[in-house]
Amino acid sequence: MTEILTAAQMRAIELAAIESGEVTGLELMERAGRGVVDAIFDAWPDFKTARGPAPEPPKYFWQDEDAYKAIVLCGPGNNGGDGFVVARLLRDAGWVVEVFLYGDAGQLPPDAKTNYQRWSEIGAIRAFADISEEILNGASLTIDAIFGTGLTRPLPDEIGNVLQFVSVQANSRSKVRPPIVAVDVPSGIDADSGRPISHSVIENDEGYYTPALTVTFGAAKVGHFLDTCTSDYSCNSVSDRRGPSLVVKPIGVEHRIEVAAGNSRIVDLFEPDKARHIDLLGRSSVGLNLLFLSKDRGGHKFSHGHALVLTGGFGKTGAARLAARGALRVGAGLVTLGVPPNAQMEVASQIAGLMMTRVQGGEALAETLTDARLNAVCVGPGFGHERARALVPVVLSNKRATVLDADALSAFANAPEELFETLHENCILTPHKGEFARLFPDLANRLAEVPTRGPAYSKVDATREAAARAGCVVLFKGPDTVIAAPDGKCSINSAHYERSAPWLATAGSGDVLAGFITGLLARGFSAMDAAETGAWLHVECAIAFGPGLIAEDLPEILPKVFCELGL
Ligand SMILES: NC(=O)C1=CN([C@@H]2O[C@H](COP(=O)(O)OP(=O)(O)OC[C@H]3O[C@@H](n4cnc5c(N)ncnc54)[C@H](OP(=O)(O)O)[C@@H]3O)[C@@H](O)[C@H]2O)[C@@H](O)CC1
Numbered sequence: 001m002t003e004i005l006t007a008a009q010m011r012a013i014e015l016a017a018i019e020s021g022e023v024t025g026l027e028l029m030e031r032a033g034r035g036v037v038d039a040i041f042d043a044w045p046d047f048k049t050a051r052g053p054a055p056e057p058p059k060y061f062w063q064d065e066d067a068y069k070a071i072v073l074c075g076p077g078n079n080g081g082d083g084f085v086v087a088r089l090l091r092d093a094g095w096v097v098e099v100f101l102y103g104d105a106g107q108l109p110p111d112a113k114t115n116y117q118r119w120s121e122i123g124a125i126r127a128f129a130d131i132s133e134e135i136l137n138g139a140s141l142t143i144d145a146i147f148g149t150g151l152t153r154p155l156p157d158e159i160g161n162v163l164q165f166v167s168v169q170a171n172s173r174s175k176v177r178p179p180i181v182a183v184d185v186p187s188g189i190d191a192d193s194g195r196p197i198s199h200s201v202i203e204n205d206e207g208y209y210t211p212a213l214t215v216t217f218g219a220a221k222v223g224h225f226l227d228t229c230t231s232d233y234s235c236n237s238v239s240d241r242r243g244p245s246l247v248v249k250p251i252g253v254e255h256r257i258e259v260a261a262g263n264s265r266i267v268d269l270f271e272p273d274k275a276r277h278i279d280l281l282g283r284s285s286v287g288l289n290l291l292f293l294s295k296d297r298g299g300h301k302f303s304h305g306h307a308l309v310l311t312g313g314f315g316k317t318g319a320a321r322l323a324a325r326g327a328l329r330v331g332a333g334l335v336t337l338g339v340p341p342n343a344q345m346e347v348a349s350q351i352a353g354l355m356m357t358r359v360q361g362g363e364a365l366a367e368t369l370t371d372a373r374l375n376a377v378c379v380g381p382g383f384g385h386e387r388a389r390a391l392v393p394v395v396l397s398n399k400r401a402t403v404l405d406a407d408a409l410s411a412f413a414n415a416p417e418e419l420f421e422t423l424h425e426n427c428i429l430t431p432h433k434g435e436f437a438r439l440f441p442d443l444a445n446r447l448a449e450v451p452t453r454g455p456a457y458s459k460v461d462a463t464r465e466a467a468a469r470a471g472c473v474v475l476f477k478g479p480d481t482v483i484a485a486p487d488g489k490c491s492i493n494s495a496h497y498e499r500s501a502p503w504l505a506t507a508g509s510g511d512v513l514a515g516f517i518t519g520l521l522a523r524g525f526s527a528m529d530a531a532e533t534g535a536w537l538h539v540e541c542a543i544a545f546g547p548g549l550i551a552e553d554l555p556e557i558l559p560k561v562f563c564e565l566g567l
């Protein structure tokens with residue numbers, strides 16, 4: 001399990017470590033700064049090997065035209081303190097370093113002030129007002145140590161303007177610009193929601209600035225995997241991989257995080273509500289479920305579940321066929337398509353391993369569902385609103401494990417409460433952003449408001465509220481898919497950083513996801529386990545296939561993914 005933390009949780013863990021006497025705040029800051037410099041050298045090995053140790057006297061640096069140069073932007077809190085440590089360590093490694101401080105040095109918190117003073121003994125500190133385009137462009141690297149987890153309100157213009165410039169600089173596709181390294185969190189982004197706290201920089205056509213590398217400490221923060229924090233504009237990628245990188249550097253508080261993940265005492269110290277924990281899906285978190293994906297050696301098709309995927313009418317059956325193929329590939333023993341008579345020929349001519357049965361209206365569906373072996377249903381892809389309004393209530397009244405996707409959601413835009421009343425705990429709703437807004441307009445509006453303070457309302461908050469209201473699992477799709485259960489259990493399936501899978505943005509990929517989840521329900525997975533495992537496998541398939549992916553490829557690459565997982 002990879003637990004990711006809110007800013008408040010991280011602060012509590014840091015405080016507990018300091019109060020226990022195990023470590024001082026100053027030492028944590030030193031480790032954090034060291035972690036940033038190590039991550040920089042890992043990401044760009046040339047930066048380490050091309051320069052020797054710092055020669056003396058310091059003024060020599062300013063005359064050394066070949067030395068790498070870093071601009072370090074320090075803020076008024078401990079994030080700025082980390083920046084002073086980074087400045088000192090880079091200087092020790094032979095770099096020319098220029099440091100800029102926002103705010104009054106006299107107001108710095110104690111550890112940051114100590115590091116400010118240490119830097120003052122060896123280098124100059126200038127005000128933000130002195131930053132120019134020329135200075136930023138002349139650097140090999142810019143270090144953003146302005147704000148981290150302590151951002152609480154909109155950025156002052158003085159900082160916003162610098163970030164505005166930095167964002168154009170970092171995002172420019174036409175020119176190679178110096179990369180930006182964010183310390184802990186890109187400044188201006190709220191660590192809990194991944195959203196920028198209001199400033200004109202967010203209006204920029206180029207998007208918010210994306211650091212080539214973000215280095216965070218102890219554990220990743222929830223916001224690293226949500227919303228704007230994951231936007232992928234940077235052309236200054238680390239080494240040969242596309243897109244931004246996130247590195248988590250240990251600073252010695254990790255055992256507390258592990259204890260926290262184990263829900264033992266320390267967790268109660270700072271977060272009594274265990275439903276506030278958020279899991280980042282990874283191989284380890286779905287590992288146990290993967291064991292159950294293997295088929296029983298002595299089993300037969302009926303012992304692996306029978307999924308029913310309902311299709312739309314003539315010319316509209318492709319989406320359900322994609323879902324059905326996904327359900328079969330993921331391991332359901334049998335998959336039957338429930339087809340209206342006008343689409344029978346269309347479907348019959350395009351399937352082999354799948355079965356088909358006629359489902360015209362509610363009565364026929366009720367009759368079909370008298371077969372108790374049909375233990376999971378997928379309803380919605382390519383369905384049409386009329387058919388959805390007629391059949392969804394029948395599906396739900398039969399209390400089968402059910403995935404509701406696409407039109408099964410949109411058809412209830414005018415009366416979401418009607419739908420919520422009939423949902424049960426074995427249901428999963430899989431809305432994309434538009435479908436989510438139709439069913440939960442107030443939550444979507446809240447999510448769309450420009451935040452003016454941190455912690456900002458997040459996709460995690462919205463999905464949790466939606467799940468509680470609907471009374472079932474909600475899987476809110478996107479590159480930052482959030483999955484929540486009514487009891488508050490929540491996870492993020494991130495398709496970012498090393499799991500970046502933009503090829504999933506292709507027609508029909510959501511239908512296959514609905515099919516994967518339905519297949520897992522047929523295999524007996526609980527709603528939450530099916531949603532998490534299905535979503536995780538979906539991204540794994542996209543990564544395994546790579547560029548050029550279309551929805552049809554997803555089920556076909558699944559055997560390779562299974563094979564690599566050792567199934
Ligand atoms: N947790 C850990 O284990 C470790 C954490 N470490 C580091 O500490 C960082 C957190 O430090 P932090 O709490 O001091 O917060 P930070 O982000 O520096 O900013 C707070 C300052 O900014 C100000 N301020 C806020 N918003 C503002 C705005 N819009 N415009 C203007 N000012 C604004 C705010 O002012 P105030 O609200 O108090 O008036 C306060 O002065 C964390 O990200 C990591 O880098 C490591 O050193 C060691 C291990």
Ligand SMILES: Nc1ncnc2c1ncn2[C@@H]1O[C@H](COP(=O)(O)OP(=O)(O)O)[C@@H](O)[C@H]1O
Pocket residue numbers: 432477478479481495501502503504505506507508509510511512513538
């Ligand atoms: N940029 C992206 N990176 C990763 N996954 C993405 C991206 N864009 C979309 N997805 C995923 O692709 C799927 C698209 O589903 P959906 O919007 O329902 O499309 P469709 O209705 O065409 O199937 C979702 O699972 C979503 O999480």
Ligand SMILES: [K+]
Pocket residue numbers: 079144145146147148182183184185186187
């Ligand atoms: K920062």
